[in-house]
Amino acid sequence: MAMTLFFNGQTETVASQEKLRETLGRLDAVPQFELWLCVEDGPSLCMLRNTEHAWLMYLRHEGDSGFTSLGDPDRLGDQAYLLSNGQQDQYPAAWCIDIAKCYEALVHFYRNDGAQAGWIHWLES
Numbered sequence: 001m002a003m004t005l006f007f008n009g010q011t012e013t014v015a016s017q018e019k020l021r022e023t024l025g026r027l028d029a030v031p032q033f034e035l036w037l038c039v040e041d042g043p044s045l046c047m048l049r050n051t052e053h054a055w056l057m058y059l060r061h062e063g064d065s066g067f068t069s070l071g072d073p074d075r076l077g078d079q080a081y082l083l084s085n086g087q088q089d090q091y092p093a094a095w096c097i098d099i100a101k102c103y104e105a106l107v108h109f110y111r112n113d114g115a116q117a118g119w120i121h122w123l124e125s
Helices: 017-027 099-111
Strands: 003-007 010-014 032-038 044-050 053-059 067-069 078-082 088-092 122-124
Touching: 003 017, 010 017, 017 032, 017 099, 032 078, 032 099, 044 078, 044 099, 053 099
Parallel strands: none
Antiparallel strands: 003 010, 003 032, 032 044, 044 053, 053 067, 067 122, 078 088
């Protein structure tokens, strides 16, 4: 199944799990990014990264309030993220999870036709 990947304003089609892993490996060198992996007319998974901080947002469909990843709920403060449109936003540090888990959740999303990764604790918005 092919999915669309949006990375900092660039778009590409991902047609295999191997291609996705290769792409994620290449993108890992970028310290700040906004990445979306989307099923056409279906769910989307977003990853925002700022150096060692990253979190996920899962949307079931366009307009959905969605879910955010939840790391350590006792972690205080916010982290800044640079969006692909140049805007800088702040999000709770408690949403941050391990970057490797974010990548594995993206691969799971691809491999399972847009399903949420069950090993991530999700907070419904």
